[in-house]
Amino acid sequence: MNNYKIYGNNSSKELITNMISKGREPHSLIIHGEKGLGKKKLASWVAAALLCEEGSGTPCGKCKSCRMIAEGAHPDVMSPKCGPKGNYMVDDIRPIVSDAVIAPTESRMKVYIIPDLDRSVVTSVQIQNILLKLIEEPPEHTAVILTASGRETFLPTILSRVISIGAVPVSDAESAEYLEVYENADPVSAADAVSAGRGNIGRCIEYLNGGLFKSGVKAARELARAAINKNEYQILLALEQTDSSRPLLRECLCLYSEIIRDSLRIRLEGENAVTVSCDEGAAKHLATAMTSERALALYDILCSYITGIDSNSNTSLTINSLCGMLVAT
Numbered sequence: 001m002n003n004y005k006i007y008g009n010n011s012s013k014e015l016i017t018n019m020i021s022k023g024r025e026p027h028s029l030i031i032h033g034e035k036g037l038g039k040k041k042l043a044s045w046v047a048a049a050l051l052c053e054e055g056s057g058t059p060c061g062k063c064k065s066c067r068m069i070a071e072g073a074h075p076d077v078m079s080p081k082c083g084p085k086g087n088y089m090v091d092d093i094r095p096i097v098s099d100a101v102i103a104p105t106e107s108r109m110k111v112y113i114i115p116d117l118d119r120s121v122v123t124s125v126q127i128q129n130i131l132l133k134l135i136e137e138p139p140e141h142t143a144v145i146l147t148a149s150g151r152e153t154f155l156p157t158i159l160s161r162v163i164s165i166g167a168v169p170v171s172d173a174e175s176a177e178y179l180e181v182y183e184n185a186d187p188v189s190a191a192d193a194v195s196a197g198r199g200n201i202g203r204c205i206e207y208l209n210g211g212l213f214k215s216g217v218k219a220a221r222e223l224a225r226a227a228i229n230k231n232e233y234q235i236l237l238a239l240e241q242t243d244s245s246r247p248l249l250r251e252c253l254c255l256y257s258e259i260i261r262d263s264l265r266i267r268l269e270g271e272n273a274v275t276v277s278c279d280e281g282a283a284k285h286l287a288t289a290m291t292s293e294r295a296l297a298l299y300d301i302l303c304s305y306i307t308g309i310d311s312n313s314n315t316s317l318t319i320n321s322l323c324g325m326l327v328a329t
């Protein structure tokens with residue numbers, strides 16, 4: 001099994017490989033993209049590409065460096081410790097800046113990977129200010145890789161000094177191949193998971209494992225069907241199966257909003273539009289059943305309810321109010 005096989009994201013990999021093979025190693029990168037698109041895997045791939053003993057700009061997967069990085073045991077590849085929610089305190093980051101001046105012990109460079117910076121809602125700006133000097137004037141032997149769900153997490157002063165890589169979804173066929181090769185899924189289960197998670201391999205895996213995402217997909221699909229049938233009772237049933245669980249209701253509404261977004265995309269770009277939501281069939285149906293204005297209004301309503309859930313609104317009241325809004329829109 002190749003630990004460094006990355007599905008899709010070819011242009012980003014080519015960019016990094018070209019830079020390294022021409023001796024222009026990137027010293028600071030950000031990798032952004034939604035959860036499940038493999039940002040951490042891509043960061044590890046970049047670290048291995050930088051430190052691989054073959055020096056071709058692509059991890060060989062066989063040398064000592066590549067093997068140690070794959071095992072999470074390379075002394076020159078480091079990540080700060082984080083809190084239970086994946087957030088960092090400023091004191092977790094300061095040691096990186098002082099450590100960066102010390103030469104690497106095993107390879108030609110040290111790589112600091114700081115994943116999910118967007119989870120550090122309170123400290124993100126301070127952390128970036130602490131890292132700014134390292135990013136502005138990096139020692140020859142260091143590279144810093146930051147990841148977050150979106151570019152908006154980063155300060156303009158950081159964005160202007162880094163290579164920015166957007167992690168993108170892969171094809172459904174690549175997702176299915178990944179599930180069969182790396183997760184030992186049988187073809188039927190893999191196809192089922194791919195119909196929900198689409199080109200987001202992380203989501204496909206979560207679906208296979210039967211977590212929150214799988215329950216959210218079921219509720220969102222039923223909500224979409226109920227909306228197509230304009231059946232108020234079915235809409236209420238679909239929302240009530242979240243059992244007023246805040247995370248599940250949020251997941252359901254986010255996934256339904258993606259179906260609406262896909263329906264808009266299909267209206268604008270036609271049947272061949274690239275879709276990512278968990279119910280392509282419903283998105284196609286809604287694209288013909290709803291005007292763009294109605295879909296946009298519905299999308300805005302869903303976003304405002306998601307914001308309300310994040311602000312601790314009462315979930316039972318939210319379900320009743322949303323049901324009325326969905327019927328009226």
Ligand SMILES: [Zn+2]
Nearest residue numbers: 052060063066
């Ligand atoms: Zn190697």
